[in-house]
Amino acid sequence: MILTNPVVISVVVMIALCLFNLNIVLALLIAALVAGVSAGMSISDTMGTLIGGMGGNAETALSYFLLGTFAVAIGQTGIASIACKKIAKVVKGRKYILLYILVVIACMSQNLVPVHIAFIPILIPPLLLLFNELKIDRRAAACALTFGLKAPYIALPVGFGLIFHGIVSSEMGRNGMEIAKTGVFHYTWIIGLGMVAGLLIALHISYSKPRVYENKPIIGANMDMPE
Numbered sequence: 001m002i003l004t005n006p007v008v009i010s011v012v013v014m015i016a017l018c019l020f021n022l023n024i025v026l027a028l029l030i031a032a033l034v035a036g037v038s039a040g041m042s043i044s045d046t047m048g049t050l051i052g053g054m055g056g057n058a059e060t061a062l063s064y065f066l067l068g069t070f071a072v073a074i075g076q077t078g079i080a081s082i083a084c085k086k087i088a089k090v091v092k093g094r095k096y097i098l099l100y101i102l103v104v105i106a107c108m109s110q111n112l113v114p115v116h117i118a119f120i121p122i123l124i125p126p127l128l129l130l131f132n133e134l135k136i137d138r139r140a141a142a143c144a145l146t147f148g149l150k151a152p153y154i155a156l157p158v159g160f161g162l163i164f165h166g167i168v169s170s171e172m173g174r175n176g177m178e179i180a181k182t183g184v185f186h187y188t189w190i191i192g193l194g195m196v197a198g199l200l201i202a203l204h205i206s207y208s209k210p211r212v213y214e215n216k217p218i219i220g221a222n223m224d225m226p227e
Helices: 006-019 024-038 043-052 055-065 067-077 079-091 095-108 116-123 125-133 138-155 160-174 185-206
Strands: none
Touching: 006 024, 024 043, 079 095, 079 125, 095 116, 095 125, 095 138, 095 185, 116 125, 116 138, 138 160, 138 185, 160 185
């Protein structure tokens, strides 16, 4: 009977959990467990099947799988609003201070507080009015964020970088060139250095001119200027 099919039960459970506004990541995990248990599998076998279905990069997949939950938790604490006010006080009309603060925050999102890109929709919208006030070219802000999100994990074996370097190490090994996970950065730091040069050129040459944007409200975002 189709209604007793484990896949159908799993989908129904996931839809129900989403309707109750449960975090989508948790809903997916619970739905997967329900599918396994209803099919007569143990929880350990279900988790093994789930991880096995992720292929050779299960560690990476699980890390990103739980990323959304962590980001939502941060958003619910109100830390982003507090951070925006603190940033506005530190900047005091100096656009480059703000841009380099974005670089530091983005770098921290790869290691110290590993939320990766999830901090952007939490932190950036409340700062848009400040961007406009300082006449910051948003392409410069995008470069600052991109550098912070990419350079640390490419060049350093820490946080998400350790996961990335592990992928590089395993794939190199599969192709006949053995290299330790902790040895990948001996080669990738050159890429990181090139990204530093690109960041400086973008912020101080390519996108350094003042740029005027119209202030428009963002649905669902608090657009009050931080005090």
